[in-house]
Amino acid sequence: MKKLLLLTISILICVSMSAQNPPITPAWAFEHVAWEDSINTADGAKALVDGYLERNIPVGAVIIDSPWSTTYNDFNWDTQRYSDPKDMINYFKSKDVKVLLWLTGAVNIKCKDTRFQKSDTYDEVVSKGYGINQGKPHVWWKGEGVHIDFTNKEAVAWWYKQLDKVFIDGVYGWKVDQGEFWFGDILDTSIGQMSNEQFRPYYYDAMYDYTVKKNPQGIIIARPYSHQGGYAASVEKMNMGWCGDFSGDWKGLKLQIQNIYQSAKRGYGSPGCEVAGFFMKRSNKEQFVRYAQFGCMTACMINGGENGAFSNHLPWWHGTDVENIYRYCVVLHDELIPYLFSTVVDAHLHGGSLIKNASYEEESHQVGDYLFTKAITSADNRVSFHLPSEGEWINFYDGTKYAPGSLIEEVYALERFPLFVKAGAILPLNVTSGLTGLGDASMVGRKTIMIYPNGTATRQLHLPCGDGIEYEDCLVTYDEKTGKLKVSSGTSQKYTFILKNMPSVKKVKNVASWKYNAEKQELRIDVEGSTLDIEIR
Known part of the structure; x- marks a missing residue:
């Protein structure tokens, strides 16, 4: 009867979770994340980030993985590894790179790979009843300890005070890893027995609540769905997904794709990709590239791990051609x-x-409503797949148009992967260079919007106001027949519009400047304002 009751409650929780909407992911969190989990020192983290930046590969954040503390989880920096944590954080801040710290919810009496064994807070956790399972220690993958009972409000408040020690300026969140999974299928908590699956949201929710309260631009990177235990974080309280852990070979890539798709199906808003996996087999050249290409069509490219962090995970380790491909993926x-x-x-x-x-089956997906991609998951670069059954689709690279549901059979050179744009697309962009061919450096500081005309197209865009979660609505409408482009937003902005597949343009009214490229059949318009009524003839 008890097991039946727990199963029923678990099902109700799952239904409730699936009905929730995901939070807004801060704009910065979509940027490339470098993940240092090999040398585990300040010098290692700096070398990793600088290696990318010196090669003009952007980095938005760096994950400082375990072990960075003296025990698990005491939130005391190991100064033998990180001699001056604030200096390191400020170093990254000077490069506009945000810091994310690894953690789990366990407090250990024995540790696997830290400087000390017993956490200085272990006895307090046990004596005050802050742990699950009556404070009995349990073996988990980083040693032996007690897991914090996140159903206990006093325990959560205490935990938050521990987080305060390291959540300082320049630290923007956490890689919230899986520890609870090891503490039993049925757990004793402050509110009674519950399944491990029922307990998980208390842990991840507590981490999310703390982070966004302290810093609305903060994030937790956590598991949405994972083959290592099923669903973890709540849909409505996880702003960046990481399904880990995976191997770096084709098998790992294929498994990760399935995990990410399962997460999306559940309603997680921003599932990201662990590029080249984390452990076991290392990526070869072709596997690394195909991993990166798939990753750039997810919420975030998170690259690092213990399977070759300073070899196979580095694009330049595979050669200049791979470095260039990876740079292209990150910039795109x-x-x-x-x-x-x-x-x-x-x-x-x-x-x-x-x-x-x-x-x-086909390992393909849309990114939003307007982009479509197909992962390449074998050494054979020949792929066969179907385009979505709704709408006309345009090859991103050469502009070839395809009918809905078309079968594509093609061989893709290493530097290319299947990428299509839906006719009628209205794509807001942030173009800062000419690397991808979408624009050039003159667009820096402007709101760039790319339009693929198809009859009358309308889109309510939610344009980010900076790096956080704030946004401004902007309604864009383009009527291909009349040539009228209308824009309505709350504030005046500098816009650059790129209209693709324009057979001819003779005149454009009500703009600051315009330029038509007959060879590319592309029109560029520069204009400033909040309410725009542009005529194209």
């Missing part, structure tokens, strides 16, 4: 951040995920 993803952000705001308001219309 960065340019798409306004679109990714706007799509996740839609998911927050109405439900859903950044990853849509996923096909488990």
